[in-house]
Structure formats: C-alpha cells, structure tokens
Amino acid sequence: MNWYCKCKIYIGIRSLLQTHVALGDTRLSFDPGGSTRAKRAAPTTCYSDKNRRPFLMLLNPLHIFLWTFRRNEHDVINLYNSLSPVMQLATGGDMLNFGYWNGNASGLIEAQNNLCSLVDDMAELGSAKRLVDVGSGLSAPATLWKSAHDSLDISCVNINLQQLSSSKQPYASPLNATSTALPFSNKSADRIVALESAQHFKPLDKFMKESRRVLEPGGLLVIAMPVVTEAHPFFKLGILSWTWSSEHYGVDYVKSSITSNGFKIKDIRRIGHQVYEPLTDYYVLHRGSLRENILKRYPPLLESVLYNSLLKMRDVSRKGIIDYVVIKAS
Numbered sequence: 469m470n471w472y473c474k475c476k477i478y479i480g481i482r483s484l485l486q487t488h489v490a491l492g493d494t495r496l497s498f499d500p501g502g503s504t505r506a507k508r509a510a511p512t513t514c515y516s517d518k519n520r521r522p523f524l525m526l527l528n529p530l531h532i533f534l535w536t537f538r539r540n541e542h543d544v545i546n547l548y549n550s551l552s553p554v555m556q557l558a559t560g561g562d563m564l565n566f567g568y569w570n571g572n573a574s575g576l577i578e579a580q581n582n583l584c585s586l587v588d589d590m591a592e593l594g595s596a597k598r599l600v601d602v603g604s605g606l607s608a609p610a611t612l613w614k615s616a617h618d619s620l621d622i623s624c625v626n627i628n629l630q631q632l633s634s635s636k637q638p639y640a641s642p643l644n645a646t647s648t649a650l651p652f653s654n655k656s657a658d659r660i661v662a663l664e665s666a667q668h669f670k671p672l673d674k675f676m677k678e679s680r681r682v683l684e685p686g687g688l689l690v691i692a693m694p695v696v697t698e699a700h701p702f703f704k705l706g707i708l709s710w711t712w713s714s715e716h717y718g719v720d721y722v723k724s725s726i727t728s729n730g731f732k733i734k735d736i737r738r739i740g741h742q743v744y745e746p747l748t749d750y751y752v753l754h755r756g757s758l759r760e761n762i763l764k765r766y767p768p769l770l771e772s773v774l775y776n777s778l779l780k781m782r783d784v785s786r787k788g789i790i791d792y793v794v795i796k797a798s
C-alpha cells in the first residue's frame with residue numbers, strides 16, 4: 469500500500485471518528501433550579517440546517533467498543549443516547565424494555581405494558597405511598613403506574629439526564645443520579661423498583677445496600693432483569709456476548725446479592741420464555757416494516773446486527789442459557 473492510500477484511509481477513519489464523537493457525547497448537566505441544559509449540544513437526531521429533516525445517525529466505533537467492553541456509567545449513557553431511538557422507532561412508544569408476552573400481547577407496546585403491570589402487582593403499588601423507580605428510562609413506566617395509582621408519589625432516578633429531560637411525565641420527580649448512591653434519606657420510601665435496569669448497576673451489591681438503606685422496614689424491592697443461568701456462558705452467547713451491552717449477572721449471584729444485604733426474597737418469577745422468544749417471533753414476523761422504520765435513522769448493518777442478536781437471544785433462551793427474572797424482596 470503506498471503512502472497516498474495510507475493517508476486516505478487515515479483521514480477517512482479520523483473524520484469518521486470525529487463525526488461520531490460529535491454525535492455521541494450528549495451528557496447533560498442538571499440545573500438545581502429545575503431546568504436542564506446541555507453541556508455539549510449534541511442531540512441524538514442530526515438535522516440539516518434548512519429543512520430540519522432528520523438524517524442517518526452514525527455510530528461511533530470507539531463508543532461501541534467502550535460500551536461493549538468497559539461499560540462504565542459514561543458508556544451506558546452513550547449507549548442509550550445512541551440506541552434508545554431504535555426501540556422508539558420500532559415500537560412507536562417510549563418504553564425501553566423487552567416486554568412480557570404472556571399469551572395476550574399482540575405487539576411490543578402491549579407486552580411492555582404487561583411487564584409494567586406485572587411489576588405493579590409484585591410491588592403491590594396499590595397500597596404504596598412513595599415509589600423510587602431506579603433506571604427509569606423515558607419515565608413511560610412511571611406514567612403508567614401514576615395513571616393507575618393517582619396518589620402515588622414517584623421519583624424517577626436515572627443516570628441519563630437526556631432521557632430524564634425528554635420524559636413526558638409531568639408528575640414524577642426526575643433525579644439525575646446513580647443507582648449506587650441514591651439521593652434519598654434513610655427509610656424514606658416504601659417501594660423501590662428497577663425495571664430492566666439493574667443489569668447495568670455496578671457493583672450490584674452497592675445498589676442493594678442503598679435500597680436497604682432507603683426502604684422503610686417492610687418496604688418492597690422489585691427487580692426485573694435479564695440474567696444468565698450458567699457461570700461462564702461467553703462462548704455459548706455468540707453474537708450476544710458483545711451486543712448484550714451490560715453485565716451478564718447470574719441468577720444465583722443476583723439472589724445472593726439481595727439476601728446478603730438484609731432482604732428476604734418473597735417471590736421470584738422466571739419469565740424468560742415469555743420475553744425473548746415471543747419478542748423475536750414478533751420481530752421476525754414484522755421485520756419488513758420494523759426494518760423500514762429503523763433504516764430511517766440507522767444504517768442497515770445495525771438492523772442486521774439487531775436481527776441476528778434477537779435470533780441468538782431466542783436460541784439461548786430456548787436452551788435455558790439466559791432467563792429473565794422478576795424478584796420481589798422485603
């Protein structure tokens with residue numbers, strides 16, 4: 469390869485990285501007065517100046533590497549800033565979970581509502597006063613719980629300020645904080661839920677300790693999360709070992725982290741077969757239209773990786789290598 473080719477490749481890679489860095493780093497700062505402002509104005513959608521039509525969102529290869537292998541809180545923020553619109557484009561809704569397809573769900577939004585209802589039931593929200601939702605996404609679950617339980621006081625805790633500030637939930641208090649240092653006084657809540665977020669909490673033990681501190685005696689902790697069932701399933705996970713960008717906590721580890729921090733497990737539901745398999749079946753059946761929506765903002769490679777990850781997810785769920793647990797502890 470001559471020097472000219474080398475230079476072209478170098479300039480190509482450099483400009484690719486620069487473009488992506490400009491798009492990807494969207495951490496916002498939280499204003500104690502209640503308003504939010506961007507530290508660096510870099511929205512997830514990129515607009516052309518004149519007609520403000522969205523164009524293709526490119527992903528930063530460095531970010532992909534970091535959120536796959538390093539997975540610190542900054543990487544998790546970038547991950548969601550870059551990828552949560554995929555879920556919104558696919559569903560047309562604002563929830564960021566896989567859903568619970570317990571027989572009657574005809575689509576993803578319905579399945580996601582079902583998962584919220586399951587958490588609602590297990591957390592006994594009907595008799596709750598003060599709920600802390602840790603890893604609240606775009607606050608869509610909080611909206612649902614608030615509509616079912618009018619007097620419930622809800623705090624939405626999220627490390628991702630962009631998600632908090634774009635939430636359409638006017639009733640819940642948004643708190644830009646991490647799961648491992650909850651901004652609440654001792655015994656100040658009677659419910660804590662983590663709906664498909666605890667797979668990111670690091671160290672998980674610290675979240676459990678914080679939950680124990682914040683919950684009043686008799687209060688309930690409900691966690692819904694993907695888990696692995698074997699100690700080291702790395703090779704069996706195939707493409708998921710790098711596209712499943714969170715910790716791969718084992719179910720036994722999660723249970724022992726709960727009990728070693730002073731909780732008693734009151735109920736545990738293993739619903740993996742009603743999560744991954746029907747979700748994949750749904751995607752396969754509707755791939756044409758879902759793909760079309762996703763390609764409005766993302767490159768075809770991303771959709772292809774998503775599709776293959778879902779197929780693998782269905783496969784390893786059928787084999788019992790991954791599961792999805794909803795755990796209630798007190």
Ligand SMILES: C[S@@+](CC[C@H](N)C(=O)[O-])C[C@H]1O[C@@H](n2cnc3c(N)ncnc32)[C@H](O)[C@@H]1O
Nearest residue numbers: 563564565603604605626627628646647665668
């Ligand atoms: C898969 S989404 C689920 C969001 C929401 N519960 C839902 O079902 O729509 C995971 C959420 O956890 C948040 N999260 C990840 N790590 C966190 C941490 N350490 N502390 C607080 N929130 C965190 C992410 O920003 C994201 O909003």
